[in-house]
Amino acid sequence: MWFSIDSEGDIPMFRQVFEAFRESILTGKMPAGYKLPSTRELAAELHISRNVILEAYELLLAEGYITGRSGAGTYVAEGTQLRSYSPMEPVLSFASKPESEESERDLISFRTGLPAVDLFPMKKWGTILQSVCMDATAANLGYGDSCGVPELRLVLAEHLWKTRGVICRPEQIVITSGAVQALQLIVRLLLSSRDHVLVEDPSNEDLKSILTSTGAALQGIPVDDFGIMTHLFPADVSPQCIYVTPSHQFPMGGILPIQRRIELIEYVRQTVGYIIEDDYDSEFRYDGAPVQSLQSLCPDQVLYIGTFSKTMFPSLRIGYMIVPEPLVDGFRQLKRLSDYQTPSLEQLALVHFINQGHLSRHIQKMKKLYRRRRNILLSALTDQFGGDFRICGRAAGLHLVADFEAPFPDGLQERFREEGVYGALISGNGLLLGYGHLNEEQILEGVLRIGKAMRM
Template sequence: MLWIPIDRSLDVPLNRQVYQQIREKILNGQLKADVKLPSTRELSSQLNVSRNVILDAYDQLLAEGFVVSRGGSGTYVAPGAFLEPHKKVGLLRAFDSDEKRKKDDAIINFRSGIPALDLFPRKTWARLTSTIWNDTPPSTFGYDIPEGRPELRRVLSQYLLKTRGVDCHPDQIVITSGATQAMTLVSKLLLSPNDTVIMEDPITIDIQIIFESTGAQLYPVPADKYGLDTSLLPLEKSPKFVYVTPSHQFPLGGTLPIQRRIQLIQYSRKTNCYLIEDDYDSEFRYEGPPVSSLQGLEPERVLYIGSFSKILSPAIRMGYLILPTQLIEQSRKLKWFTDLHTPSIDQLVLAQFIEEGHLERHIVKMRKIYRNRRDFLICCLKSTFSNQVDIFGHSTGLHLIAEFKEQEFSKELLEKTDRLGVKIYPVEDHTMQKGKHPNQIILGYGHLNKKEIEEGMARLRQAILS
């Protein structure tokens, strides 16, 4: 007798339940090779199910090779279908991941660069998506060109000229799946092992990892409150490029003045290198007029990178890379080798979103909200820590820097803040030359409401004082 429990309350069809249980018994060796299975009539009677249920299950097992049919004799377990079991870890990993997500949801996380996800313009995006899905021609659903949809590249070139002073033709734009892919394309396009890359220090650790993965050597140049200190650029080096965040240095927050921009361009001319401009969140400027791009000063030497992750949402995975004309063809080939093309429908939705003016209106709206959250965070920092903290890098973007006069953020202190349910990020984590920023932390506020900001500062104070 073959014992197979049947549960009619499950959504799983009965034939599938029979198939799965016999399959599992064969795989784990409970049913050994050449063992004869009950006839379909016999098993259907034992399980009190229709004979067709058993016929369907046996047919599936036969199709997959678990059993063989011997004419006039019956159905037998096929040789070679036993699989020696290994320890199952998939379910445990999933459980661990779920537990981690629950824990993360309970933490007040001051991670930088996260927009207010609850304020994403869902209705407008959904309406445009529905229109595109219904009205776009069938050809849109096929393979597309690697550099991106012409509709998006055209609209984007106009938008960037108007808002950022970027001087480019649509053909110079490659649409990417976020800024990270743009950085990866740049590294593949320009770097070989042992090449030199000059980078601001500190700078986000993720970008360091991307460039180092090519075998290139990173040469740090300190950044101060004005951004990259161009007086320290090494004339004896022949770098492939200099990586900068001129509109809002990450993480310190400085804006590179025109004098340093000119010095940087002159350096690139002398050393015949490119400049990589990462313009990651300059749309949200709260003090003074908007700052024009570096690319607008030297279009044939600057590779300009932007994304919509911080303006709209990381989930839409949309970024762009603007190239000097001599790099266009090779970059398209690399994009094709990477993923063929970025999803076409999403590109068309974004193009329409920009063309109808929704992006600019969203930025205006969010700039007011983020300024309000920034001001509240500054107020909380001052009221909680009084004159023990200095604040800077807050004129632009979604984060600021808090520098504590008598407090270093050691591993022990960070573990203490974690236990208290608040996550902070030391500047020191993003430095190449260690030891220069031990008392500074990055506090992102774009995704946090006032209650979370206030409670986060209270927990941070508790961690420091305990």
């Protein structure tokens, strides 16, 4: 035959035989009507078991490449040649390093949204998850409620009421694969190309892309030290949605005061739209308890989004949204069509993690750590730049903004790369610095590198 078999290779021998015939058939080397050798002949010629040939032939027959004629042998079937077919070898390596593996000269990244995952009680979580897997019932392993396991939604309703003042029934909670999916579902259900959406300016660029994915028109509303400036809401537009981060504006960090919250609610009531409240990291407030949710003031017109990515770890991929009663059925159907359900075993483990007090203890521990890291960052910035900047958003969250008096020099991001540091630039002379995932040494060295880059 025109091919050989590697009995020591990683690819099963029957698959090697199958691929050899498949390639020859598709390229026309073995045209329709070509008679294949008998399994006994081929096995003897290749010095392999006849069962290997039988398995390869059976697969060729199942996929329609060959056909058997009773008493007359096996032949290549009609219509099996693919014009311009060119077999390719698989490429089993990345063309470039995956993003998570990039380590450009021990880069210190002040990127936002990363908690201190190395300090998460993974052994405790692993023990709980293992226990849930060992005790899982047939119902736990099958298809469940598309909106999430009932136990988690019940626990969340109580947890959010106690910690954030959220008012809802468990039926109003939809468990999602992170906060991004929650926002995507909202956009798909509520927005069309004819709709207007108001967003904070500045805001997260990714969320803007999601909000405009249906063709909706965005209008940015400026923010100040207290969040979105409600007196600038347009009078000639009836927005379908207003996206806000009232407990810790991203990225500037303002906390929306009650006066503006009331103005926001009254505006939405007049326009018969909805408020999307993204409560992405409000658990970490350092100058008192977390502020109450906006949803607690207007549950009928607020869609509340939350996630465990900051309080636990991002790869958990469990988020949630709380929707007004009239929208529950629509979101239930949309979630089912989107991915049917979020994985159930992790949800059940999360129920135990919350009920046993591990989540609240971890949050309290992290609040102390993040406060200390924030203070180290503030001190390092002062040592490096004196009084040439002011800080926005220091009261909560895992990031802050250093707003400098002088404009940044040209090519600053490239200078950062040369120094082995990353910090996002915003608003012309603002530097967005996430610090939750960085230890004290990294913070100090990172600010030193920033200072070098800005003085080059």
